[in-house]
Amino acid sequence: MTDQPQQAYDASRYDRPSVTVDVVIFALKERELHVLLVKRRNWPFEGYWAIPGGFIKMDESLEESARRELEEETGVRDVYLEQLYTFGDPGRDPRTRVISVAYFALIRPETQTLRRSEESDDVRWFPVREVPSPLAFDHDRILRYAEDRLRSKLEYSTIAFQLLPEVFTLLELKHIYEQILGEELDKRNFYRKIREAGVLEDTGRMRGNRGRPARLYRFRRDRREGDFVFRWREARLHHEDAE
Amino acid sequence: MTDQPQQAYDASRYDRPSVTVDVVIFALKERELHVLLVKRRNWPFEGYWAIPGGFIKMDESLEESARRELEEETGVRDVYLEQLYTFGDPGRDPRTRVISVAYFALIRPETQTLRRSEESDDVRWFPVREVPSPLAFDHDRILRYAEDRLRSKLEYSTIAFQLLPEVFTLLELKHIYEQILGEELDKRNFYRKIREAGVLEDTGRMRGNRGRPARLYRFRRDRREGDFVFRWREARLHHEDAE
DNA sequence: TCAATAGTGTCTTTGAGACACTATCCG
DNA sequence: CGGATAGTGTCTCAAAGACACTATTGA
Numbered sequence: 179m180t181d182q183p184q185q186a187y188d189a190s191r192y193d194r195p196s197v198t199v200d201v202v203i204f205a206l207k208e209r210e211l212h213v214l215l216v217k218r219r220n221w222p223f224e225g226y227w228a229i230p231g232g233f234i235k236m237d238e239s240l241e242e243s244a245r246r247e248l249e250e251e252t253g254v255r256d257v258y259l260e261q262l263y264t265f266g267d268p269g270r271d272p273r274t275r276v277i278s279v280a281y282f283a284l285i286r287p288e289t290q291t292l293r294r295s296e297e298s299d300d301v302r303w304f305p306v307r308e309v310p311s312p313l314a315f316d317h318d319r320i321l322r323y324a325e326d327r328l329r330s331k332l333e334y335s336t337i338a339f340q341l342l343p344e345v346f347t348l349l350e351l352k353h354i355y356e357q358i359l360g361e362e363l364d365k366r367n368f369y370r371k372i373r374e375a376g377v378l379e380d381t382g383r384m385r386g387n388r389g390r391p392a393r394l395y396r397f398r399r400d401r402r403e404g405d406f407v408f409r410w411r412e413a414r415l416h417h418e419d420a421e
Numbered sequence: 422m423t424d425q426p427q428q429a430y431d432a433s434r435y436d437r438p439s440v441t442v443d444v445v446i447f448a449l450k451e452r453e454l455h456v457l458l459v460k461r462r463n464w465p466f467e468g469y470w471a472i473p474g475g476f477i478k479m480d481e482s483l484e485e486s487a488r489r490e491l492e493e494e495t496g497v498r499d500v501y502l503e504q505l506y507t508f509g510d511p512g513r514d515p516r517t518r519v520i521s522v523a524y525f526a527l528i529r530p531e532t533q534t535l536r537r538s539e540e541s542d543d544v545r546w547f548p549v550r551e552v553p554s555p556l557a558f559d560h561d562r563i564l565r566y567a568e569d570r571l572r573s574k575l576e577y578s579t580i581a582f583q584l585l586p587e588v589f590t591l592l593e594l595k596h597i598y599e600q601i602l603g604e605e606l607d608k609r610n611f612y613r614k615i616r617e618a619g620v621l622e623d624t625g626r627m628r629g630n631r632g633r634p635a636r637l638y639r640f641r642r643d644r645r646e647g648d649f650v651f652r653w654r655e656a657r658l659h660h661e662d663a664e
Numbered sequence: 665t666c667a668a669t670a671g672t673g674t675c676t677t678t679g680a681g682a683c684a685c686t687a688t689c690c691g
Numbered sequence: 692c693g694g695a696t697a698g699t700g701t702c703t704c705a706a707a708g709a710c711a712c713t714a715t716t717g718a
Contacts, residue, residue, distance in 0.1 A: 193479045194437035197509075197520055236436045236518050240509040264507045264522050266440075266483040275479050277440055277522075279507050349670075366672070367708065374706095389669030390715040592697075609699070610681060617679095632696030633688040671714070678707075687698070 195266070195275035199243040200231030200317070202262065202282040202324035203252065205303065206341045209350075211357045212303040213321065214251060215313070219300065222272045223314035227304075229321065231278065244281040251301065258284040258340035263323055270316045282324040284340040332358050336377055339397040345381055347392035348372065438509070438518040442486040443474030443560075445505065445525040445567035446495065448546065449584045452593075454600045455546040456564065457494060458556070462543065465515045466557035470547075472564065474521065487524040494544065501527040501583035506566055513559045525567045527583040575601050579620055582640040588624055590635035591615065 203214040215227040230251045234243045244259055259281055266277035304310070306325065312318055331337050338354050352368045372378060379398045384391040446457040458470040473494045477486045487502055502524055509520035547553070549568065555561055574580050581597050595611045615621060622641045627634040 195440050195477065195479065197438050197440065234438065234509070234520075236438065237511050239511060240507065240520070261506060263504060264483065266477070266522070268480050268482060277477075277483070277520075279509070279520075347670085364708075364710080365670090366710085369671075370673095371707090386669075386716065388717070389667080390671080390717095392670055590697085607681070607683085608697090609683085612698075613700095614680090629689065629696075631690070632694080633690095633698080635697055665718105667716105667718085669714100669716085672712085674710090676707100676709080678705100680703100680705080682703085683701090685699085687696100689696085690694090691692105 193275075195277045196271075197234050198231050198276055198278045199234055199240055199247055200229045200278050200280045200320060201244050201247050201251075201259075202229055202280065202321060203248065203285060204282065204306075204324075204328065204341065205285045206287055206354060206357070207303055209353055209357070211306045211341075211354075213306050213309065213324075214301065214303055215309070216251070217300040217302075218314055226312070226314035227302075227310050228314035229280075229317045230301075234279075240279050241281075244279075244283070248283055248285075252285065254285050257286075258337060260327075262320070262327055265316060265320060267316070278320075280320050280324070282327060284328075284337060286341065287343055329358055336397070339377075342397070345383070345394040345396050347385065347394060349392060351395075436518075438520045439514075440477050441474050441519055441521045442477055442483055442490055443472045443521050443523045443563060444487050444490050444494075444502075445472055445523065445564060446491065446528060447525065447549075447567075447571065447584065448528045449530055449597060449600070450546055452596055452600070454549045454584075454597075456549050456552060457544065457546055458552070459494070460543040460545075461557055469555070469557035470545075470553050470560075471557035472523075472560045473544075477522075483522050484524075487522075487526070491526055491528075495528065497528050500529075501580060503570075505563075505570055508559060508563060510559070521563075523563050523567070525570065527571075527580060529584065530586055572601055572603075579640070582620075585640070588626070588637040588639050590628065590637060592635060594638075 205212050205214070214230060216230045218224055218226050218228050230247060232243075232247050232250075234240065238246065240261070241259065244261075245255070245257075248257060248259070249255055260283075262280040262282050264277060264279045268275055270276065270278075309321065313321065328337070332355065338351065338358070341354055342350065348369055349365075351372065352363055352365065355368070356363055377398050378395040381394045381396050383394045385394055386392060448455050448457070457473060459473045461467055461469050461471050473490060475486075475490050475493075477483065481489065483504070484502065487504075488498070488500075491500060491502070492498055503526075505523040505525050507520060507522045511518055513519065513521075552564065556564065571580070575598065581594065581601070584597055585593065591612055592608075594615065595606055595608065598611070599606055620641050621638040624637045624639050626637045628637055629635060
């Protein structure tokens with residue numbers, strides 16, 4: 179390889195790795211953050227749980243590949259999807275050199291229609307705190323990385339809304355933040371900040387089974403991600419410790 | 422492809438893309454932020470400037486590949502290196518499907534010993550505001566992405582120190598922040614924040630040509646990145662608009 | 665009227681930004 | 692002593708966190 183290999187290129191001269199896209203799929207189920215895993219049926223890591231993923235096709239972009247993967251696993255099309263990191267250590271897959279571009283996806287509960295039954299033997303939602311360990315390949319690391327990113331972005335963006343149904347109560351929103359951050363938040367301060375951010379729209383509707391009914395809100399989609407800065411609190415360092 | 426292609430894998434069944442690692446190399450030269458570009462000698466984009474990069478080898482990790490690339494171009498070994506994003510649109514390279522894992526590197530001025538002369542016809546440092554446009558491939562986008570990341574991380578981490586020599590004055594540090602953020606900062610507020618962060622060590626030495634000599638500082642390497650949060654000011658949203 | 669849940673206001677502390685003068689060195 | 696550059700302190704304002712009671716509903 180020369181100093182500037184792109185200048186004298188002959189594709190056949192180089193071995194090519196396989197490239198996969200893996201998608202860490204998060205969803206809220208029964209008020210808890212869950213992640214979707216698939217059970218491997220073959221060598222290597224037969225019987226281990228893994229993050230769903232697959233090889234890219236030559237004519238689709240990485241993101242298209244991630245969306246396809248996501249739809250194959252969950253049947254869901256309208257999701258929040260973000261590229262996470264690319265994992266490519268030699269030896270992470272014993273079969274051949276595999277480079278994996280990891281994405282993470284947040285899906286809304288109303289759209290959770292798994293292709294196979296949720297209780298299927300080979301595709302299952304796990305609460306993030308009860309993920310079987312170890313996972314196949316370096317998927318523990320990928321999952322940890324995804325959780326870090328989620329936690330970190332929660333604090334300066336509106337991604338949390340991507341996990342909620344169309345309408346929700348303030349306490350449901352607060353609950354997500356507590357779930358992901360792993361700590362309790364003060365209700366009054368939380369309400370204040372959310373309101374000041376101006377990202378919610380009052381639907382006028384209410385919901386309640388027992389006790390005082392709660393006001394239902396909707397996320398203001400007219401305020402596009404990036405148009406404003408919603409900071410829940412101090413941003414932490416992104417722990418980009420992978421690779 | 423099945424729903425879970427990893428479970429029934431036959432490497433030969435899938436076409437494989439080429440994988441490159443491109444490294445956006447930043448350095449401070451004559452008090453200005455520069456980026457290293459190489460001029461292409463062959464089709465495609467013959468004569469265009471490009472971000473240095475090369476094909477990965479089958480037995481090296483992505484980061485090793487980036488370090489190798491960096492050393493080939495600059496002869497530099499001890500640098501700050503961080504994975505940026507992976508670009509993989511089909512058609513971004515007319516020769517074949519190429520997936521490029523982009524890194525960005527910050528190198529210190531004292532180590533700037535280019536292999537070829539800096540005035541060489543095919544490798545050159547450009548001030549970031551005077552980069553020739555368009556670059557080869559989708560490299561404009563990659564460069565923009567790297568600049569965004571740099572700007573964004575400047576505000577909540579200590580990467581700026583990676584651009585400075587071993588010892589430096591407070592005004593030199595302030596100058597980097599101004600360079601990258603593209604705005605003037607108040608000297609007194611800047612000094613206060615830096616001091617409060619406790620990341621600097623006074624060397625006791627001074628430097629001055631004209632006027633009052635300036636105190637020389639050293640970055641406290643004992644405080645590892647991530648051990649503390651150094652926030653210069655409000656973190657902005659990471660603009661992860663790529664792909 | 666009680667159990668259950670939703671919703672609200674104030675004070676204190678901390679950090680950010682605006683702002684201008686004094687100190688030291690060299691020639 | 693004058694030109695050049697380095698270094699310092701205070702006030703104001705905004706945002707964050709701590710903190711406890713009232714409101715509404717259905718059984």
